[in-house]
Amino acid sequence: xxxxxxxxxxxxxxxxxxxxxxxxxxxxxxxxxxxxxxxxxxxxxxxxxxxxxxxxxxxxxxxxxxxxxxxxxxxxxxxxxxxxxxxxxxxxxxxxxxxxxxxxxxxxxxxxxxxxxxxxxxxxxxxxx
Numbered sequence: 005x006x007x008x009x010x011x012x013x014x015x016x017x018x019x020x021x022x023x024x025x026x027x028x029x030x031x032x033x034x035x036x037x038x039x040x041x042x043x044x045x046x047x048x049x050x051x052x053x054x055x056x057x058x059x060x061x062x063x064x065x066x067x068x069x070x071x072x073x074x075x076x077x078x079x080x081x082x083x084x085x086x087x088x089x090x091x092x093x094x095x096x097x098x099x100x101x102x103x104x105x106x107x108x109x110x111x112x113x114x115x116x117x118x119x120x121x122x123x124x125x126x127x128x129x130x131x132x133x
Contacts, residue, residue, distance in 0.1 A: 040089055042121045047082045047101060049108070050127040055082025059128070060102050063088055066095035101126055 047059045057080040062072040078084040088097060095114075102110040108128040115124070 040087060043086045043088065043115075044121075044123045045078065045084045045086065045101075046123070046125045047078045047084070048125065048127050050129045053127075055080070056103070056108065056128060057082060058104070059084075059108070060104060061086055062100040062102070063097050064100075065097045072100060101128060103128065106131060 045061065047056045048054060049056055055078075057078055059078040059082070060074065061076045061078070061084055063075050063086070064070070064072050075086045075088065076084045098112060098114045100110060100112045107130060109131055111126065111128055113126070115122075
């Protein structure tokens with residue numbers, strides 16, 4: 005009977021550790037060198053704070069050299085979701101936001117820490133015509 009009690013006690017501890025791992029992961033100590041990241045952009049006018057639709061979003065990373073990759077456009081509400089592959093052994097990815105109509109200045113920016121999911125607001129300045 006004592007062996008059954010010890011067996012159940014061992015299973016309970018193992019189960020608790022498994023559940024903890026499943027809920028909280030292994031924490032920031034993960035040594036992954038690359039992962040996929042989801043970025044939810046909201047693009048607005050710097051002067052009016054209103055959303056801007058049809059803004060093209062491009063990305064590049066050091067390993068890609070000078071090649072910009074088209075990764076999406078904003079919808080009529082100024083929103084766009086971009087999925088990008090992050091290689092931590094390269095420089096932080098750069099993003100370019102440009103308006104093909106020329107109403108807004110293009111903006112290049114780098115995000116040093118992306119995480120697996122991030123909401124990012126970008127304000128574009130109007131061109132002076």
